[in-house]
Amino acid sequence: MMRYPTMLYLAAGLLLLQMGVGLGNHEASVSTGLEMTANEQALRKSLLKNYDKLTIPPGNTTITISSLTIRTMEMHEETQSMEILSYLSHSWMDLRLKWSLEDHMDLDRLGMDPDDIWKPDLTVYNSAREDYHLHQSQLPTLVYPEGRVLFVPPVQLHFTCVMDLTYWPHDKHTCVVKIGSWVHHGFLLDLQVSSDALEFDLMTRAVEGGEISISEWEVLRSNITRVIKYYPCCSEPYITIDVSITLRRSASAYTYTVKIPAVCLSLLTLVVFLLPPGAGEKLIFGGFCLLLNLLFLTYTTQVVVHAPTHTPLIMRLVCQQLVLVLVSVLVAALVVRLARDPHPYPLPNIIKSPLLTLSYFLCLSNYTTLASRTQQEY
Structure with a gap:
């Protein structure tokens, strides 16, 4: 009978021991976290x-663009421009921001406010x-022990893109955006980019039966140089990164x-000319x-109102149909009246x-006598 109380005491002791060990580990973890902070x-x-x-960081600073990921694209016909939302991943070396891993608890990266450090003056x-x-963007930058700074802002x-709407709504456009430093020449600030840096990850929306793209444009060709x-x-070179997109x-x-x-309007225009000239229904x-x-x-x-130099062919077609129908209606009205x-x-x-005079050339001489009669002869 005495075995059961003894076992209960042992179980309670083990439970208290585990709680003490866990509490000690937690306190040690909290202490380590506070030290890291x-x-x-x-x-x-x-x-x-x-x-x-x-x-600018000492030496010849090189900005390396590793990727430009495009998320959305939008063309603005009214302003002859294109708008792109993307993520620009680029990095550079700033030796003023390097540190030793041994002296700082093996801290292998450090997040910093971009407003606190130097950033390249990239402009469009x-x-x-x-x-x-x-x-x-106010998103933080990542700084590594060797002084490398990584910045991936949205x-x-x-940028401007003159649009040729001649073949609207099957129009194609090639737009180029130029990115470079506004102040520094190539000897102070160099720009490097990999050939496969340009990426497209266009946003889609899931619907029943598949996905649809938010953009109404299809990318045919793209290039970054x-x-x-x-x-x-000036004798110094100026370096830019040109992103070309054909849509x-x-x-x-x-x-x-x-x-x-x-x-349908073209077919209706043909039907107008099939009706007899003297028919009132033609009017x-x-x-x-x-x-x-x-x-x-x-x-x-209303759709292509801001295309002053390139009138779409489909609009020219309908405008010419309008003139033909107008002439047909005027001639039909004159014939009906006569x-x-x-x-x-x-x-x-x-x-x-x-x-x-024209009747002889049209082989209508039989009607010449009838047309020559005066009103009294009728």
């Missing part, structure tokens, strides 16, 4: 002491905005809102076609004489 704060304070963030040369500066590139340029004012409009909605209506049908062509031109003008009574006044000789 204090070490990180001390290191950051030491690195930023007497640090001038406006001064052909920006469509007043603000040409590239970096707008950047919004808004390093360009060295010399200006007449094609792939919005299927235009098939139902533009292409099919344009084909009604022609007026209806005029109204439809005007509505189509109004719609397409063919129906009453005729209080005879046809003027200035119109009658050329028509009589």
Whole structure:
């Protein structure tokens, strides 16, 4: 009977021992974490002491662009520009930010506010905005013991791109964005980029039966290159990174809102010319076609209103159809008026004489005598 209390006492003792060990490990972990935090704060304070963030790092600084990942693209016809949301991964060496692993508890990386350290003055040369500066993100940078700084901010590139809308809505455009330093020449600030740095990870939205792209544009070709340029004012080279993207409009909605209506309007225009000239129905049908062509031109003008140098071919087609239908309606109205009574006044000789002369060439001489009669002879 005494065995059971003894076993209970042993179990309780073991439980208390485990709790004590766990509590001790937790306290040790908390203590280590506090030491790491204090070490990180001390290191950051030491690195930023007497640090001038406006001064470029010593030596020839090289900015290496490892990737430019494009997430969204949008074309703005009204401003003749293109807007890209992307992630720009680039790094550089700043020896003022290096430290020893042995002296700082093997701290292999340090997060720092980008406003506290030097950053390259990368700008968009052909920006469509007043603000040409590239970096707008407040996300932290990563600094490594050897002094390498890694910065991967989300950047919004808004640059000019003149659009040729001649073949709208099947138009293609090649847009180029130029990125480079605004102040430093190539001897002080070099730009390097790998040939496979340009990546596309366009955002999609899941729907029933698959995924659809948020963008209405399809990427045909893309390229990223390093360009060295010399200006007449200076002997130093200026280096830029040119990103070229060729796009094609792939919005299927235009098939139902533009292409099919344009084909139907062309068929209706042919029907107008199949009706006899003296039929009153031709006037009604022609007026209806005029109204439809005007509505189509109004719609397409709202879509491509800011294309002053390149009028889409489909708009030219509908405009010419509008003129043809208008001429047909005017001629039909004149024929109906001449063919129906009453005729209080005879046809003027200035119109009658050329028509009589033309009748011989049209093999209508049998109608010449009838047309030559005066009103009293009727």
